[in-house]
Amino acid sequence: MDVAIVGIGIHPFGRTPARSGLQQGAFAARLALQDAGIEWRDIEFAFGGSASAGSADALVNELGLTGIPFINVANGCATGGSSLISAFNAIKSGQYDIGMVAGFDKHDRGAFNADPKELGIGQWYGEVGMMMTTQFFAMKIQKYMHDYNISTDTLARVAEKAFVNGAKNPNAWRREPISVQEIANSMMVSDPLTKFMFCSPSEGGVALVLCRADHAKRYTDTPVYLKAASMKSRRFGSFEVFAPSQALQQVDGPTVDASRAAFEMAGVGPTDMDVMQLQDTEVGAEIMHMAENGFCEHGAQEALIQAGATHIGGSMPVNTDGGCLANGEPIGASGLRQVYENVLQLRGQAGEHQVPGDPQLAYTHVYGAPGISAVTILQR
Amino acid sequence: MACSGQDVAVEELPGRGTLWTWTIQRFMPKTPYNSAETAQTFTPYGVGYVELPGGVRVEGRLTENDPQKLRIGMAMEVVFAPWRIDEKGDEVISFFFRPVE
Numbered sequence: 442m443d444v445a446i447v448g449i450g451i452h453p454f455g456r457t458p459a460r461s462g463l464q465q466g467a468f469a470a471r472l473a474l475q476d477a478g479i480e481w482r483d484i485e486f487a488f489g490g491s492a493s494a495g496s497a498d499a500l501v502n503e504l505g506l507t508g509i510p511f512i513n514v515a516n517g518c519a520t521g522g523s524s525l526i527s528a529f530n531a532i533k534s535g536q537y538d539i540g541m542v543a544g545f546d547k548h549d550r551g552a553f554n555a556d557p558k559e560l561g562i563g564q565w566y567g568e569v570g571m572m573m574t575t576q577f578f579a580m581k582i583q584k585y586m587h588d589y590n591i592s593t594d595t596l597a598r599v600a601e602k603a604f605v606n607g608a609k610n611p612n613a614w615r616r617e618p619i620s621v622q623e624i625a626n627s628m629m630v631s632d633p634l635t636k637f638m639f640c641s642p643s644e645g646g647v648a649l650v651l652c653r654a655d656h657a658k659r660y661t662d663t664p665v666y667l668k669a670a671s672m673k674s675r676r677f678g679s680f681e682v683f684a685p686s687q688a689l690q691q692v693d694g695p696t697v698d699a700s701r702a703a704f705e706m707a708g709v710g711p712t713d714m715d716v717m718q719l720q721d722t723e724v725g726a727e728i729m730h731m732a733e734n735g736f737c738e739h740g741a742q743e744a745l746i747q748a749g750a751t752h753i754g755g756s757m758p759v760n761t762d763g764g765c766l767a768n769g770e771p772i773g774a775s776g777l778r779q780v781y782e783n784v785l786q787l788r789g790q791a792g793e794h795q796v797p798g799d800p801q802l803a804y805t806h807v808y809g810a811p812g813i814s815a816v817t818i819l820q821r
Numbered sequence: 822m823a824c825s826g827q828d829v830a831v832e833e834l835p836g837r838g839t840l841w842t843w844t845i846q847r848f849m850p851k852t853p854y855n856s857a858e859t860a861q862t863f864t865p866y867g868v869g870y871v872e873l874p875g876g877v878r879v880e881g882r883l884t885e886n887d888p889q890k891l892r893i894g895m896a897m898e899v900v901f902a903p904w905r906i907d908e909k910g911d912e913v914i915s916f917f918f919r920p921v922e
Contacts, residue, residue, distance in 0.1 A: 554851040567853030569882055569904065569915050570846060576868050579844035587842075587893045632845045632888050687870065687878045 444532045445657035445664040446819070448477025448650030449781050452545070454768040455614030455643055462494020462771070465646035466545030467503035469774075473541065473648035477660045484650070487511040488527040489543035490520035491773035497524075500543060518722065520544060521647070521776020522672060522807040522815025528651050529670040529817075539652040546771030548642030560683055560811050574722070574810065575639065577682040579631035582725025586633065589740035591728060593633060597621040598746050599724035600638050600766055606753065607767025609793035614643050615767045638724040643769020647777035649784075663788040668802075668818045669706035673698035675812030682810045695814035696720075696733040696806065703804075703816040704735070711735040714818075715800035716786045717757065718779035720808040721764040731759065734806050734816070758796045761786065772809075779805040780817060787821040834876045837898045837921065841878050843869035843891050857905045871897045871918045884919040896921035 450472025452465035460468070466489070474481060481504045489497030490513060498511035516523040521544045528542045553574055557567040566572055585591060601621050607613035619637055627636040650660070657664035675681045678692040704710055711734070719734060721727035728746070732739045736757060745751060751759040762768065762782040765775055783803035785791040803819045849863040858864070867883030869891070884900065885891055897918040904915040 551851065552848075554853070556853065564853060565915070568855040570850050570854045570856065570866065571868055571880060571882070572853060573846065573850055576844050576846060580842040580868070580870065583844060584842035584893065629845075629847050631847060632843075685880050687880075689872065689877060 442533050442535055443654030444529050444651055444667040445654045446649055446667065446780070446784055447652050447657050447660035447664050448473040448479070449784050450474070450476060450648045451612050451778070451781050452646035453612045454645035454771065454774070454778070457644055462491055462545045462547030462644060462646070463499055463503065465547065465644060466491070466494070466497065466500055466543050466648070469545065469646035470500060470504055470541065470543050470648040473650050477650040479650065479660065481505045482507050484539060484541050485509060485537045486528070486531055486540040487543065488514055488524040488540075489773070490514035490516070490524050491544065491546050492517075492520065493772070494545055494547045497543060497545070497773065516813050517809030517811070518720065518770065518772055519672070519776060519807045519809030519813040519815050520773050521778070521780070522805070522817070523813070525649070525777065525780060525817060526670040526672045526815055529667055532651060532653055538656060539650065541648055541650055542777060543646070543648040544773035544777045545646035546773040547644040548771060550642070553642055555683070555810065562683060562685065566685055571685075572683065573631070574682055575631040575634070578723045578725055579634045581680065582723070582729065583633055585725065585729055591740070591743050593625065594621070595728070595743055595746050596633065596638055596724045597624040599721070599727050600624045602752055603721065603760060603763050603766035606761055606794055607763030610762045610767070613763045613767045614769045615763070634723050634725065640722055640765035640770040643771050645768065645771040645774045645778065647774045647781050649777060649780060665784045665787050666820045668709070668820045669703040670815070670817045671699045671702035671706060672813070672815040673702065679812060681812030694733065695812055696730060696808055699814040699816040700734040700806065703818050707818040709802060709818065714802050714804045715798070716761055716783060716796045717759050717804045717806070718761070718764070718782055719759055719806045721760055721766055722770070722808070724766070726808070727759060727764065730806060730808070734804070753794055753796055761791065761794050761796060776805070776807040776815065779807065780819070783819050787819060832876070834879070835873045837896065838871040838873040840891065840893055840895045840897050841870040841872045842893060843867055843883065845886055845888055855905065867891060869918060881916055881918045884917050890920070
């Protein structure tokens with residue numbers, strides 16, 4: 442049983458003081474229902490997640506109390522991916538014909554501050570100041586730059602691209618291009634990463650309507666098929682966020698595992714992808730994820746990025762809607778934002794940020810604490 | 822843990838190793854950070870993973886916070902130093918990694 446996406450909806454990302462996170466989620470849900478030409482009462486199940494804006498299933502208070510199963514999902518920044526794979530599995534099982542996935546969030550300003558207890562770590566780790574996602578990403582790219590000769594200029598160019606793409610995306614938060622120089626000279630947050638190289642917690646909501654592939658044409662002329670959806674967590678020996686120690690013998694991380702599983706499920710490879718949305722928590726993450734997801738060899742990113750290959754018009758467009766850097770990071774919604782963007786791309790409806798050449802296959806990748814990754818492959 | 826076993830033993834780790842990676846925390850973290858600092862007295866601090874031979878890589882605060890003085894591969898050793906005074910007036914000690922002279 443194949444699965445199709447037949448409706449999509451989004452609430453603009455950024456800061457919307459007038460609406461709660463839940464209201465932004467409901468806004469997106471109503472647009473997705475409209476896009477599919479259905480009512481909330483037609484939805485048979487839902488999965489959703491929000492890290493800071495309450496329970497996702499509170500959406501039924503906004504949309505209607507119809508008695509359906511609505512399961513809340515929490516997997517850090519991978520929440521959107523986890524929600525989607527849950528819905529994918531529900532339809533593939535044959536148990537349901539049509540359902541919704543929703544994600545929304547509304548975070549306070551400033552860096553995320555996680556509680557060590559909630560991840561099974563001693564309080565001391567947070568007390569001495571190591572419970573910071575920013576440190577992990579900085580240390581990981583610091584090592585990567587050393588091992589694979591990635592330059593600081595390349596870090597800045599990834600952010601530059603994000604803001605160029607954000608300017609073309611009406612739903613993005615940061616919609617002004619920022620120069621490489623201004624990015625490099627902005628306040629240092631966690632060496633080697635400056636302020637404009639990091640995403641910021643923000644607000645937003647996305648919803649998708651999924652159904653069995655053989656029913657898709659009832660709802661839309663432009664169904665997008667989920668050829669693969671995979672999710673993996675870390676194996677012993679991989680270097681992940683919030684790790685007080687790590688094994689000397691390293692293994693591949695959950696991104697590599699999830700990516701391989703997805704390509705195998707879909708029966709295609711990295712060179713078949715026409716557009717990619719890769720977790721860009723900060724510029725280093727986008728760079729490293731290009732290789733971890735199989736799109737290039739480690740170190741090849743330097744030449745590719747310097748040549749503009751990852752821009753919308755390039756040979757491997759990455760984060761065409763501006764990614765987390767330009768949209769901010771509302772944890773519950775981001776993974777679904779990536780899928781929303783890919784559906785627009787495959788429908789040919791991405792306007793100013795449309796990848797040329799009639800894209801057929803699109804890829805999403807999310808990574809979240811404490812070492813979880815989810816990947817989808819979409820096909821027109 | 823790799824094997825899901827519960828029969829574990831405490832191992833003493835070597836006190837010297839090499840700096841595997843590092844960063845400098847430039848802004849004062851929100852709670853649960855609990856030092857004796859205020860927003861005004863906060864000083865950026867180094868954090869790194871030190872590879873202890875034959876053992877593991879351990880994450881720790883560094884005594885050095887100047888990025889010009891930190892290099893992947895440099896020799897580091899563990900030291901213990903006071904972190905803060907707790908509510909009962911007792912000294913809370915933590916471990917840090919210091920560049921080997």
